[in-house]
Amino acid sequence: MQPQVRYIDVAEADAGMRLDNFIRRQFKRVPRSRVYRVIRSGEVRVNRGRGRPSRRLVAGDQVRLPPLRTGDDTGRTAVRPPDAMIERAVAAIQSEAPDHLVIAKPADMPVHAGSGVDFGLIECLRAARPDEYLELAHRLDRGTSGAMLVARSRPTRHELAEALADARARKTYLALVDGIWPNDVTRVDQPLDRNGMVGGEPRVIVDPDNGKSATSVFTVVARSSNATLLEVGLLTGRKHQIRAHAAYFKCPIAGDRRYGDSKRAAAWRQWGLKRPFLHARDMAVPRQSGWLQTHVPLADDLAAVMQRLGLQWE
Structure with missing residues (x-):
C-alpha cells in the first residue's frame, strides 16, 4: 500500500518544537537529508504555507506530511509493529465513541515512535485499524499510566486539542x-x-x-x-x-x-x-x-x- 498524505495538528506538548525535528520524529526511518529536502521543496506545509526547518511550531498548527515511505529511498516500507504489542494496545482501549477512543495507557508503552523507539501506542492502533483515522489528542510520558484520548477524525482532533487547552x-x-x-x-x-x-x-x-x-x-x-x-x-x-x-x-x-x-x-x-x-x-x-x-x-x-x-x- 502506497503511503498517503497526512495532516497532523500540533499538540500543546509539542509547542515550541522546530519543524525539522517534528518531521524527523514522524519519519523516523527516513534519511535526514530527505527530510530536509521535502521541507525546503515545500512538500511539507504548515497551515497551508511553506515553513523553514527552524520554524517553531505552536499548538494548533496543521502540518502536512508528504507521502514519504517510512523506510529509506531504496523502497523499503514500514515494518509492522509486533502482533503482541498491537494486541496490548487494542486491549488498552477502555471505551470508544464514534469520534474518539479512551485509552488506559500501559506504563511501559510509549505513545508514539521516536527517540530510539520504533513503535508506540498510536502506530499499534493504526496497524490494528488501517482504514481508520486515528491521532493522539494529547500525550503522556512513556513511564506514566492512565487516561488518554485518541481522535477518530481530523475535526475531532482539532476540537479535543482546543478542549484540552x-x-x-x-x-x-x-x-x-x-x-x-x-x-x-x-x-x-x-x-x-x-x-x-x-x-x-x-x-x-x-x-x-x-x-x-x-x-x-x-x-x-x-x-x-x-x-x-x-x-x-x-x-x-x-x-x-x-x-x-x-x-x-x-x-x-x-x-x-x-x-x-x-x-x-x-x-x-x-x-x-x-x-x-x-x-x-x-x-x-x-x-x-x-x-x-x-x-x-x-x-x-x-x-x-x-x-x-x-x-x-x-
Whole structure:
C-alpha cells in the first residue's frame, strides 16, 4: 500500500518544537537529508504555507506530511509493529465513541515512535485499524499510566486539542513523591522552561525569567514515614509539569531517575516500583456536545506499591 498524505495538528506538548525535528520524529526511518529536502521543496506545509526547518511550531498548527515511505529511498516500507504489542494496545482501549477512543495507557508503552523507539501506542492502533483515522489528542510520558484520548477524525482532533487547552478542562493525577510534602504547598504557580539544563543534562526546570506559566494543585491523600501520596490537578499542560514542580520542592516523584536521585530510585525498586509513580486518573474536558469525562483506576503495579506501604487511596 502506497503511503498517503497526512495532516497532523500540533499538540500543546509539542509547542515550541522546530519543524525539522517534528518531521524527523514522524519519519523516523527516513534519511535526514530527505527530510530536509521535502521541507525546503515545500512538500511539507504548515497551515497551508511553506515553513523553514527552524520554524517553531505552536499548538494548533496543521502540518502536512508528504507521502514519504517510512523506510529509506531504496523502497523499503514500514515494518509492522509486533502482533503482541498491537494486541496490548487494542486491549488498552477502555471505551470508544464514534469520534474518539479512551485509552488506559500501559506504563511501559510509549505513545508514539521516536527517540530510539520504533513503535508506540498510536502506530499499534493504526496497524490494528488501517482504514481508520486515528491521532493522539494529547500525550503522556512513556513511564506514566492512565487516561488518554485518541481522535477518530481530523475535526475531532482539532476540537479535543482546543478542549484540552480550555481553562475549564481538568486533568487529575495520582503521584507518590519521595519525601514529606509541605502542608502549606497547595497551588503551585511556577513557570517552566522545557529547555533547561541540570548537570549538563536537559531538564524542564522552574525559571521565572524564561519559563512559560504552569499551575499545579497538590492535595495530600496519604502519608508514610518517607513518602506522600498526592492528588495533582493540572491547570496547564506543560511538558513534565508535575515532575518538575515536585522536584522544585525537593520531593521528586518516587522512582523518577530523571528528576530525582538515582540511588533513591534504586531503593524504590526494592518496593516494586520500577518507574515514576505517576498515573493519569481523571480527565474532564468541555465539548460542544457536553463534558467528556474519563476515569482510569490506579494501575496494578502502583496499587501493589501502595499496599506494601500500607497507604489507602480512592
